[in-house]
Amino acid sequence: MSKLENVSVVKAANIYYDGNVTSRTVELADGSIVSLGIMLPGNYTFGTNEAEIMEMQSGDLEIKLPGEEWKTLNTPETFNVPANSSFDLKIKTVTDYCCSYIKD
Amino acid sequence: MSKLENVSVVKAANIYYDGNVTSRTVELADGSIVSLGIMLPGNYTFGTNEAEIMEMQSGDLEIKLPGEEWKTLNTPETFNVPANSSFDLKIKTVTDYCCSYIKD
Numbered sequence: 001m002s003k004l005e006n007v008s009v010v011k012a013a014n015i016y017y018d019g020n021v022t023s024r025t026v027e028l029a030d031g032s033i034v035s036l037g038i039m040l041p042g043n044y045t046f047g048t049n050e051a052e053i054m055e056m057q058s059g060d061l062e063i064k065l066p067g068e069e070w071k072t073l074n075t076p077e078t079f080n081v082p083a084n085s086s087f088d089l090k091i092k093t094v095t096d097y098c099c100s101y102i103k104d
Numbered sequence: 105m106s107k108l109e110n111v112s113v114v115k116a117a118n119i120y121y122d123g124n125v126t127s128r129t130v131e132l133a134d135g136s137i138v139s140l141g142i143m144l145p146g147n148y149t150f151g152t153n154e155a156e157i158m159e160m161q162s163g164d165l166e167i168k169l170p171g172e173e174w175k176t177l178n179t180p181e182t183f184n185v186p187a188n189s190s191f192d193l194k195i196k197t198v199t200d201y202c203c204s205y206i207k208d
Binding site (some may be wrong): 001002003004005006007008009010011013015018019020022024026036038040057058086094096097098 | 105106107108109110111112113114115116119122123124126127130131140142144158162194198200202
């Protein structure tokens with residue numbers, strides 16, 4: 001059972017799409033931020049500021065990254081999203097993810 | 105923005121009711137456990153082992169505790185659930201909660 005050790009967690013959730021996408025913000029010991037989130041089945045579009053590394057811990061989805069075709073990803077895939085971009089997701093089964101951010 | 109500091113977080117979510125109820129397990133510095141969770145609108149029944157203190161961080165719900173009538177609770181209510189019991193919830197709006205457990 002993998003854990004994030006010696007961290008701080010913001011008590012309040014981040015809530016998007018009427019709660020169909022939610023996450024908790026975790027601050028690691030080195031000051032970097034990770035989001036642990038849940039996406040329920042549905043279609044979503046998200047924007048990024050920093051580049052993201054999305055680690056799928058459960059679930060199946062289709063994703064359309066900028067300039068790419070739709071592709072299917074199943075756990076335990078990991079995908080990267082460019083900074084300052086927008087991407088589309090079709091969540092097929094409940095997806096539990098861990099999102100890290102890449103500083104410039 | 106309240107934080108739980110110096111804690112460990114289990115990376116994988118706890119997923120119930122097809123993802124309509126999810127939580128993250130947080131281990132505090134003193135070894136006690138807290139769950140940070142989200143409940144989407146719907147009707148649920150939960151059982152307890154240890155007694156619980158449920159702090160509502162957002163949302164509105166109706167609850168039926170053992171031997172009591174239904175009652176409405178709105179954020180920022182806190183309610184207690186006895187150990188080894190079962191209780192019913194009607195979640196009216198997305199509810200973000202922090203659940204603590206009371207050791208015997």
